[in-house]
Amino acid sequence: MSQQYNIARLGHQGDGIADGPIFASRTLPGEIVSGTLEGGQLTDIRVEAPSDERVKAPCRHYKSCGGCQLQHASDRFVADWKLGVVRKALEAQGIETEFRPIHTSPAASRRRATVSVRRTKKGTLAGFHGRASGVITEIPDCQLLDPVLIAAIPSVEELAMIGGSRKGELAVTLTLSEVGLDVSVRGGKPLDGPLQMTLAQVIAHKGWARLAWDDEIIAMANPPRQRFGAALVVPPPGAFLQATKDGEQALLAAVLEITSGSKRVIDLFAGCGTFSLPLAETAEVLTVEGEAEMTAALDQGWRMARGLKAVTATTRDLFRRPFMPDELAKFDAVVLDPPRAGAEAQISELVQAKRPVIAYVSCNPVTFARDAERLVSAGYRLNWVQVVDQFRWSAHVELAASFTLSHMND
């Protein structure tokens, strides 16, 4: 009989882990598995005793596609696991708090995805990379993406025929906008005059809003607007956007609740104004973002909108030049939504500035917990955490958290 392994827990990538540690992808805690052990990784896995939480994957591509990691687990298991990831990260920093029920975005709601495509001997191949491999898996029945994105995949293949090199792979980011698809391509042939002309002709027949090639806009039939509250913003090609509109709304609702009643808000790591522009319906907002083009898009969106309070959009590297206590003094509330690295330098200044309310949105529970510990040590109370799962069936975890200065809770 081949050796058996007991899966004790899931790691941060969603892989099952047995003592060793031995990693076994797509297994669940409590399962007994066997397989071939290669350098701490189990392959050719056989599930000898399945967990009660194991389910049939809803997507027929799950076996080969690497886009999802947790379709073999029940929705209840995934929800509890994601809540547990945040709870444990906080506990490791000595913090307990209230957890609101998780908000999970529905299937088929991803409004933005990067599809890989390459030329083959027979034509083209487009889809997501396979599990831990460079092989592309076709995904015509993907359960994750909005159907409009899936319907565009044949056109993505056409782009590869026109502008893909024989060996390389194109990364094509498809984003839904208010007026059609916003398409941004990387990794294609260098853009010369004839290629630019061919691409411009192609887009004319597709009904796409915009096509960008290595960030250069080739054609824009319609500015691809995104709605943030009362404002419409045209983000630069490939700019950050929350993964689902549903998840964005859940994070926004948390941010608005935490900051409600505030008259002057600073929005740090503001992107194109996902939170700032809705906040400006009731508060004056200073936005800070590292990418100048995103700041310009946000500013333009505010200028065209009606009925909003003042929004001052600025560009600044918050890792190198965080906002200082004297600059923060006039704000009643701080919103921050940093990248995965967290906001270490900015937190050092926030703990000195002691603004009464902080709404912290995070895509990395570990750096969030690290930053939360510093806020709590400086006298903040972590009132509650709202976990938002907009990367359904993946190991990603996002959250919004409410902090207030402790004496305000007395």
Ligand SMILES: C[S@@+](CC[C@H](N)C(=O)[O-])C[C@H]1O[C@@H](n2cnc3c(N)ncnc32)[C@H](O)[C@@H]1O
């Ligand atoms: C997680 S996104 C959030 C954006 C926005 N709050 C939203 O919800 O759409 C993080 C943002 O931080 C910006 N960013 C990354 N590093 C930065 C830095 N060092 N200084 C300022 N902004 C930075 C990114 O460009 C990105 O827009």
